[in-house]
Amino acid sequence: MERLKSYVQNSWVDGKGEARPLYNPATEEVVAESSTEGIDFAGALDYARSTGGPLLRAMSFAQRGEMLRAMAKIIHSGRDELIALAIANGGNTRGDAKFDIDGASATLAAYAELGREIGDIKVLKDGDSIQVGRTARYQGQHITVPRRGVAVHINAFNFPAWGLAEKAAAALLAGMPVISKPATATAVVAHHMMRLFVDQGILPDGALSFIAGGAGDLLSHLDGQDVLAFTGSGDTAQTLRSLDSVIARSVHINVEADSLNAAVLGPDVEPGSETEGLFLRDVVLDMTQKAGQKCTAIRRVFVPESRMSAVVDALRDRLDGILVGNPADKSVAMGPVATSSQLRDVRQGIAMLSGETEGIFGGSGEIEPVGVAAGKGYFVGPVLRLCPDPAAARVVNDREVFGPVATLAPYSGDPEDAASLVRKGQGGLVASVYSDDRHYLGAIVPAIAAHHGRLYLGSAKMAAQSMGPGTVLATLVHGGPGRAGGGEELGGRRGMALYQQRTAVQGDKSLLKALFD
Numbered sequence: 001m002e003r004l005k006s007y008v009q010n011s012w013v014d015g016k017g018e019a020r021p022l023y024n025p026a027t028e029e030v031v032a033e034s035s036t037e038g039i040d041f042a043g044a045l046d047y048a049r050s051t052g053g054p055l056l057r058a059m060s061f062a063q064r065g066e067m068l069r070a071m072a073k074i075i076h077s078g079r080d081e082l083i084a085l086a087i088a089n090g091g092n093t094r095g096d097a098k099f100d101i102d103g104a105s106a107t108l109a110a111y112a113e114l115g116r117e118i119g120d121i122k123v124l125k126d127g128d129s130i131q132v133g134r135t136a137r138y139q140g141q142h143i144t145v146p147r148r149g150v151a152v153h154i155n156a157f158n159f160p161a162w163g164l165a166e167k168a169a170a171a172l173l174a175g176m177p178v179i180s181k182p183a184t185a186t187a188v189v190a191h192h193m194m195r196l197f198v199d200q201g202i203l204p205d206g207a208l209s210f211i212a213g214g215a216g217d218l219l220s221h222l223d224g225q226d227v228l229a230f231t232g233s234g235d236t237a238q239t240l241r242s243l244d245s246v247i248a249r250s251v252h253i254n255v256e257a258d259s260l261n262a263a264v265l266g267p268d269v270e271p272g273s274e275t276e277g278l279f280l281r282d283v284v285l286d287m288t289q290k291a292g293q294k295c296t297a298i299r300r301v302f303v304p305e306s307r308m309s310a311v312v313d314a315l316r317d318r319l320d321g322i323l324v325g326n327p328a329d330k331s332v333a334m335g336p337v338a339t340s341s342q343l344r345d346v347r348q349g350i351a352m353l354s355g356e357t358e359g360i361f362g363g364s365g366e367i368e369p370v371g372v373a374a375g376k377g378y379f380v381g382p383v384l385r386l387c388p389d390p391a392a393a394r395v396v397n398d399r400e401v402f403g404p405v406a407t408l409a410p411y412s413g414d415p416e417d418a419a420s421l422v423r424k425g426q427g428g429l430v431a432s433v434y435s436d437d438r439h440y441l442g443a444i445v446p447a448i449a450a451h452h453g454r455l456y457l458g459s460a461k462m463a464a465q466s467m468g469p470g471t472v473l474a475t476l477v478h479g480g481p482g483r484a485g486g487g488e489e490l491g492g493r494r495g496m497a498l499y500q501q502r503t504a505v506q507g508d509k510s511l512l513k514a515l516f517d
């Protein structure tokens with residue numbers, strides 16, 4: 001069995017002591033093990049700061065972009081092996097695995113392109129120079145430079161490939177070395193990706209390190225030039241925000257946490273229309289892709305009261321066709337959730353929802369999966385619930401059930417009513433609104449925008465091109481206020497801001513021009 005190693009200080013190291021087993025969530029077989037006990041985390045940080053940082057800062061944006069392009073190509077060339085590992089360790093169907101792995105290479109390629117566009121420079125100007133003296137001779141210019149520490153990336157279990165790549169793309173292009181830590185339970189894919197990068201020798205020493213398991217005392221050694229970017233649960237986020245090192249040394253921290261993403265069907269959307277088809281497709285896709293374990297997945301679905309029974313029938317029909325089982329079987333459309341604790345959590349969430357909702361499809365998730373021995377695997381079937389009074393509901397608006405579970409709820413058809421229900425999620429990554437009525441959209445967009453990092457407006461005109469609200473794009477912001485963690489990743493050039501210091505430089509105009517033009 002493979003024992004995963006960490007890559008620090010330019011070498012692969014194994015942790016001491018008893019290793020933690022990593023499972024195939026469909027069969028419960030152990031597929032790998034890992035330990036990070038005894039790893040010199042302080043040394044890993046020092047090496048990245050003192051070796052990786054200078055080497056990256058010596059490169060221009062265009063050169064760092066080329067490095068990202070090489071990473072994207074390596075992932076693409078190792079795609080088949082990575083897909084097989086994602087099926088075995090992540091419970092991914094082939095489609096789920098491609099979503100993660102192709103998303104990783106696409107994000108790296110997008111940041112590679114950005115590096116090419118920025119070109120052969122090392123310091124970015126932020127805006128034009130500003131006159132600050134009596135005459136135009138005395139000016140100020142904002143610039144951005146890479147922070148001189150390490151970007152520590154802590155990722156969730158659901159996107160081992162994309163999680164590593166999307167954070168690393170922005171940090172490395174900005175010029176900061178990275179230490180990446182996947183969630184231990186599904187670390188096999190990220191570990192293999194790291195192996196491919198190292199074997200191909202495309203990264204400067206110390207530019208990218210990898211922790212294959214627990215973070216040990218890593219975070220206690222962070223200092224004021226370091227960055228901590230975290231994706232995971234709100235509870236862990238709170239622990240990390242409260243670390244002495246983070247508070248005392250003002251460590252820059254970005255959090256992507258829980259989100260009760262809403263979808264709203266506009267009253268104008270006709271039954272059988274393209275927009276309705278998009279809405280139904282997106283809801284079912286988000287419930288079932290990656291067994292609902294997407295931070296951007298639709299959890300709450302608001303439908304005009306008059307349309308509810310037709311929507312219930314249409315969703316039931318579509319969910320009925322989803323075959324659940326071992327994703328190694330190609331006919332399977334939805335695999336298990338990733339871990340036994342995730343399964344417990346989802347079951348508990350469904351039980352809590354049942355106090356405020358009635359079953360529409362899938363009961364409480366009991367299922368007989370195909371292709372696995374009886375009683376094996378962390379399976380839960382798609383579950384659709386109906387909440388008659390969403391304004392009074394607490395669990396529906398408060399508890400993110402991180403699995404193939406969504407709740408339908410009626411509203412009057414008024415955009416203000418829909419907006420007030422959507423806002424009960426207290427801050428989300430994305431909300432989607434399906435309508436072809438510009439007046440309706442003109443009312444709801446400003447009413448919910450401040451509560452989200454991204455709004456997806458589903459309409460007949462874009463339906464054929466859309467990958468749904470659950471797909472995060474490198475060029476658009478990923479993150480959200482409030483419950484979603486208050487963070488912001490990606491969004492093209494903006495995604496580098498976390499890794500850069502913005503500095504105002506005042507001086508003689510010709511000097512500033514000579515330094516920065």
Ligand code: NAP
Nearest residue numbers: 155156157182183184213214215232233236256257258295
């Ligand atoms: P989690 O338990 O918070 O774990 C997330 C990561 O944090 C893992 O890598 C974990 O490592 C690490 N971690 C946990 N405690 C830590 C500590 N004290 N110090 C350092 N690292 C620590 O979350 P999860 O169960 O993996 O993820 C599920 C949740 O993440 C869901 O609720 C979902 O909402 C959220 N999520 C959000 C997004 C987003 O983009 N907003 C994306 C995906 C998931 P180990 O695995 O080694 O314990």
